[in-house]
Amino acid sequence: MIHFTLTATVWITVSLSVTSRMTPIKNKHLLVLNHVVFVLLFLTQTCGGQHQMIGPTQPVVAMIGDDITLPCHLEPAVDVVDLTVDWSRTDLKPRSVYVRREGVELLTEQNPLYTGRTSLSVNKLQCGDISLKLSTVKLSDAGTYKCLVPKFNAETVVMLAVGSVSSPVIELTNAKNEIMLECKSNGWYPEPQMLWVYSEGKPISVEPTKNVRGSDGLYTVSSKVTVEKGQSYSFTCKVQQKNISQIKEAHIHVSGDLFMVQSNTAVHIIINLAVCLISIGTAVILIWKCGQKKTKIRIHDEEENELHQTEMEEKSQRECEEKKRLEDELQNNEEDLKHIRQTIEKLMEQKTFLKNQREKLITLLQEDKTEMKEAVKKLEKDKAPTFDKDKKMHKRGDKKANLEKRTEVHEELLKMTEKLMEETENIIIQMTERKGKLEKDKEQIIKHLREKQRNERDLEETLRETSEKH
Incomplete structure (x- = not known):
C-alpha cells in the first residue's frame, strides 16, 4: 500500500507539471486519470488519533502442540479491519509472521515456518483486538513477537516461551x-x-x-x-x-x-506351609463365590447399565460442545468469505477502470506520434532561409518540443497505469486463492457439522430407549 501511495504521488506531480502546456481536451484526460489515484488513496485512509498498543506484561507460556493466542489490542479501541496489521519477529528472515493490508491477508510475505498456522478474528479486529492465534506450537516458535499498526504508529512486543514436559x-x-x-x-x-x-x-x-x-x-x-x-x-x-x-x-x-536372603531351609518350610494355607483358602473362597455369582452378575449388570448411561450422556455433551465449536467456526468462515468476495469485487472494478485508462493513454500516444510526424514534415519543407520561414520554423520547432514532452508524459503515465494493473491483478490472484481455500474449509466444516448433528440425534434416541427400559 505504501508503494501505491508513492506511485500515485509521483503520478499527480508529473501530471500537474505539464497541465498548463496542454490543450483542455488532454487536460481532461489527465484529470480523469488522476481520479483513479485519488480513489486508491481514499481506500487506504482511515481516521487517525492517539492510540496505544497494549500487550501482556509477562511472557506467554505454551506447550509444544498447543493452540495459543498472543494478546494485543489498541486503546482506545478502533476498527482496524481495513488497516495494515503486522506481526513479526526480527530474528527471522523473512521477518513477517502475519501481514494484513487493507483487509487482505498477504500470504506471499509470510515466513514459511508459519504457513497455515496463524489467523486473526475479523470480529475482534472491529473492536481493535489484534490478538494472533497460533496453532500447533513448535519449539522454534519461542521468541519475541512485535505487534504493529503503522496507521497509528502503535506497537508492542509479546514474549512467547515454549515448553515440553513428561512424567518421570x-x-x-x-x-x-x-x-x-x-x-x-x-x-x-x-x-x-x-x-x-x-x-x-x-x-x-x-x-x-x-x-x-x-x-x-x-x-x-x-x-x-x-x-x-x-x-x-x-x-x-x-x-x-x-x-x-x-x-x-x-x-x-x-x-x-x-x-532378605531366601536360601535357608526354614524359609522354604514357611513358604511351603503358606502355599498350603493359600490353597485351602482359595478352595473355600471359590465355593463361596459360586453362591454369590448370580447376585454379582445382577449387580454388575446394573452397574454396567448405569456406567453406559453416564458414558452416553458425557458423549452427548461432548458432541454438543463440538457442534457449537463447528457452528462458531462456520460463522467466522462465512464472514471471512464475505469480506474476501467484496474485496475481489472492488479490485475487479479497479482493474476495469485502469484498463480503460490504459486504452485512452494508448490512443493519446498514437495521436502524439501522428502530430509529431506532421510537425517533422513541415520543418523539413521550411528549410529555405527567409525571415518569414525562420519565424515559422521557430514556432514549429517549439510545437515539436511540446509534442515530445507531451509524448514523454503520456508514456510515463502509461507505464504507471500498467504497473498498477499488474499489482491489482496479483492481489486478485492472491484473494482468489484465499477464497478457494475458505470455500473448501467451509465444505469440510459443513460436512463435520452434519455428522455431529446425526450423532447427536442418534445419542438422544439411544438415551430415550435406555430410559424407557429402566
Missing part, C-alpha cells in the same frame, strides 16, 4: 546388598532440574544428574540413587522447570524386606 519413571535394580533406583524423564524443554527427596522431605546424596539433548531439541534427564541393606524409605523423584512453572513427580517405596 523410576526403575529398580535389585543387587545382593543394595538396590539401585534410576529416575528418567524425556521430552523436556527448556532444560529441567532433577532431584530426589525421601520420606522425611530432605534431599539425599545421588549420582550427578545427566542431561542429554536429542536431535529434536528436547532434553532427557536421568539420575541414580543407591539404597543400602536395611534401609526402608519412600522416595520421590522430582523433575522441574521454573521458567515454564512445570513440576512432575514419581514415587516409590523401598522396604528392607527386599534384602
Whole structure:
C-alpha cells in the first residue's frame, strides 16, 4: 500500500507539471486519470488519533502442540479491519509472521515456518483486538513477537516461551546388598532440574544428574540413587522447570524386606506351609463365590447399565460442545468469505477502470506520434532561409518540443497505469486463492457439522430407549 501511495504521488506531480502546456481536451484526460489515484488513496485512509498498543506484561507460556493466542489490542479501541496489521519477529528472515493490508491477508510475505498456522478474528479486529492465534506450537516458535499498526504508529512486543514436559519413571535394580533406583524423564524443554527427596522431605546424596539433548531439541534427564541393606524409605523423584512453572513427580517405596536372603531351609518350610494355607483358602473362597455369582452378575449388570448411561450422556455433551465449536467456526468462515468476495469485487472494478485508462493513454500516444510526424514534415519543407520561414520554423520547432514532452508524459503515465494493473491483478490472484481455500474449509466444516448433528440425534434416541427400559 505504501508503494501505491508513492506511485500515485509521483503520478499527480508529473501530471500537474505539464497541465498548463496542454490543450483542455488532454487536460481532461489527465484529470480523469488522476481520479483513479485519488480513489486508491481514499481506500487506504482511515481516521487517525492517539492510540496505544497494549500487550501482556509477562511472557506467554505454551506447550509444544498447543493452540495459543498472543494478546494485543489498541486503546482506545478502533476498527482496524481495513488497516495494515503486522506481526513479526526480527530474528527471522523473512521477518513477517502475519501481514494484513487493507483487509487482505498477504500470504506471499509470510515466513514459511508459519504457513497455515496463524489467523486473526475479523470480529475482534472491529473492536481493535489484534490478538494472533497460533496453532500447533513448535519449539522454534519461542521468541519475541512485535505487534504493529503503522496507521497509528502503535506497537508492542509479546514474549512467547515454549515448553515440553513428561512424567518421570523410576526403575529398580535389585543387587545382593543394595538396590539401585534410576529416575528418567524425556521430552523436556527448556532444560529441567532433577532431584530426589525421601520420606522425611530432605534431599539425599545421588549420582550427578545427566542431561542429554536429542536431535529434536528436547532434553532427557536421568539420575541414580543407591539404597543400602536395611534401609526402608519412600522416595520421590522430582523433575522441574521454573521458567515454564512445570513440576512432575514419581514415587516409590523401598522396604528392607527386599534384602532378605531366601536360601535357608526354614524359609522354604514357611513358604511351603503358606502355599498350603493359600490353597485351602482359595478352595473355600471359590465355593463361596459360586453362591454369590448370580447376585454379582445382577449387580454388575446394573452397574454396567448405569456406567453406559453416564458414558452416553458425557458423549452427548461432548458432541454438543463440538457442534457449537463447528457452528462458531462456520460463522467466522462465512464472514471471512464475505469480506474476501467484496474485496475481489472492488479490485475487479479497479482493474476495469485502469484498463480503460490504459486504452485512452494508448490512443493519446498514437495521436502524439501522428502530430509529431506532421510537425517533422513541415520543418523539413521550411528549410529555405527567409525571415518569414525562420519565424515559422521557430514556432514549429517549439510545437515539436511540446509534442515530445507531451509524448514523454503520456508514456510515463502509461507505464504507471500498467504497473498498477499488474499489482491489482496479483492481489486478485492472491484473494482468489484465499477464497478457494475458505470455500473448501467451509465444505469440510459443513460436512463435520452434519455428522455431529446425526450423532447427536442418534445419542438422544439411544438415551430415550435406555430410559424407557429402566
